[in-house]
Amino acid sequence: MAKVPVQFTLNGSEKAEFIESGTTLLNALRDKIGDTSPKGGCHQGTCGACSVIIDGELRLSCLTLAETCNGADIKTTAGLAEGGVLHPLQRAFLDAFATQCGFCTPGMIMAAKVLLDRTPNPSRDDVVEALSGNICRCTGYEPIIQAVLTAARANSQNAA
Amino acid sequence: MAIRRGRGVAAINYPTGMNLGGDPTQALVHSTPTGNFMVTLSSVDLGQGMKQIMAQICAETIGVPTDRVVIDTADTDTGPHCMGTFASRGTHRAGNAVIQAAKEARQVMLEVAAEELEVNASDLETDGQGNIQVKGAPQKSISIFDVALSAHFKRGRSISGRGMFLIPRSYPEKETGAMKPSTCYAHACTVAEVEVDDETGEVTVLTVKNVFEIGRALNPKMVEQQLVGGSWMGISHALYETTEPYYPNRDHGGTDFNQYLMPGPGDLAQTEITVLERPSADGPFGAKGPGEMCANPQIPAVANAVFDAVGVRIDTLPITPERILRALKAQAAG
Numbered sequence: 001m002a003k004v005p006v007q008f009t010l011n012g013s014e015k016a017e018f019i020e021s022g023t024t025l026l027n028a029l030r031d032k033i034g035d036t037s038p039k040g041g042c043h044q045g046t047c048g049a050c051s052v053i054i055d056g057e058l059r060l061s062c063l064t065l066a067e068t069c070n071g072a073d074i075k076t077t078a079g080l081a082e083g084g085v086l087h088p089l090q091r092a093f094l095d096a097f098a099t100q101c102g103f104c105t106p107g108m109i110m111a112a113k114v115l116l117d118r119t120p121n122p123s124r125d126d127v128v129e130a131l132s133g134n135i136c137r138c139t140g141y142e143p144i145i146q147a148v149l150t151a152a153r154a155n156s157q158n159a160a
Numbered sequence: 161m162a163i164r165r166g167r168g169v170a171a172i173n174y175p176t177g178m179n180l181g182g183d184p185t186q187a188l189v190h191s192t193p194t195g196n197f198m199v200t201l202s203s204v205d206l207g208q209g210m211k212q213i214m215a216q217i218c219a220e221t222i223g224v225p226t227d228r229v230v231i232d233t234a235d236t237d238t239g240p241h242c243m244g245t246f247a248s249r250g251t252h253r254a255g256n257a258v259i260q261a262a263k264e265a266r267q268v269m270l271e272v273a274a275e276e277l278e279v280n281a282s283d284l285e286t287d288g289q290g291n292i293q294v295k296g297a298p299q300k301s302i303s304i305f306d307v308a309l310s311a312h313f314k315r316g317r318s319i320s321g322r323g324m325f326l327i328p329r330s331y332p333e334k335e336t337g338a339m340k341p342s343t344c345y346a347h348a349c350t351v352a353e354v355e356v357d358d359e360t361g362e363v364t365v366l367t368v369k370n371v372f373e374i375g376r377a378l379n380p381k382m383v384e385q386q387l388v389g390g391s392w393m394g395i396s397h398a399l400y401e402t403t404e405p406y407y408p409n410r411d412h413g414g415t416d417f418n419q420y421l422m423p424g425p426g427d428l429a430q431t432e433i434t435v436l437e438r439p440s441a442d443g444p445f446g447a448k449g450p451g452e453m454c455a456n457p458q459i460p461a462v463a464n465a466v467f468d469a470v471g472v473r474i475d476t477l478p479i480t481p482e483r484i485l486r487a488l489k490a491q492a493a494g
Contacts, residue, residue, distance in 0.1 A: 041417075042416060042417050044416060046416060046417035046418050047417050097381055097382065097384070097385040099207075100207035100208065100209075100385065100386075100389065101206055101207030102207060127425075128425045128426045129426075131425045132424055132425055132426055134425075135417055135422065135424070137393075137422075138207055138389045139385065139388065139389045139392075140388045140389040140390075140391060140392025140393070140428070140431070141392065141424070141425040141428055142388055142392075142428060142431065143385065143388065144425070145425060
């Protein structure tokens, strides 16, 4: 099958690749570009581990065809830290012991980031709603909810 | 038709490890030329924190800071033998093996330091900060870095140790059937409060209050993390999860996360965790295995709470609305 060109911005860097038509964004990111932070849990859009941010929207990269992302601005958890300093969400997840095996963590953090970008001071219900598309097998969710609330508080204190 | 409330309690004893052909774990410890310590294991860290705990155990035994210890795990082709990470055995079995290996390595380390300081090894102690000093005369000291350099380049010695921990296979006594299939029991008790809708059969877990007796919490925050997640998983087992809802018939078995149900972040019960520490005699620094144990007491507690709420005993898991409604129908039919 003929390969098709794709070009997008990933965490601020221009990326251009030739891919098989029909390749998912998840596979393009992981296998072509080498960003393995989005995880392939179910490959059918039910677990949320592959979540990325495309033009500001939370998207499941396992259900997104890479060739539909031409010109898009894509963000993944791998691009959150700045100069070795962790993003407040990453810091909060660590401090809250909100990760065990870590497989769901990048998707959780992406979902939380979209929430906090839009709702800087979310309620607990807002956080639960935002995380409801992401499955975690280890933590029982409560430490994750607490981490997101903590990161929101840290953000609002920095802004003040 | 109404929403009925019930409360159930359950307590469990849970064994650490298992009794098949014997239950061994082995560990190797050696120092690098810079005086860091490498622990080689075949045991697997799958997120429960084994690397952190083994680093703490090794560091405590040798007498160095935890960040001076590196854990290499999970290559069963090349590593020392371990039966695996299951049966809540990791901390207990691998921990005991690491202690034995680290003790042997510590002894070599002290012997090399003794030669450098020209004192008797039995007069030496570690300061926990990376130095070895003479008891009562801490000004006479040598860094473990320098001890390692000496061992490697001057003395031709390997600062290393071997650890072997084996629970032998237990056979039942012919007369009584008595045997010791496992060691070191952890304990837990849970009180669950539920609401049961007797029209739809739906169960909502309102609160779970758990008490866990786990020997000794070697890393309290990581223990809490395990217990909170385990309590959630216990409820998931009680009410949601099954691969074969009509076991042994495979029909309607879940094939993906749409069908294999688990409680999501919106379905959380208010959860309390209390940890009791009663160090076990044969555990590493008193630890028992909290891993699997912590997801068990919620299941009978929820079943008892459902009985308290609507008067039917569900003896097949998970306790689905269908099973409750069938039981209620049978109860009404008398």
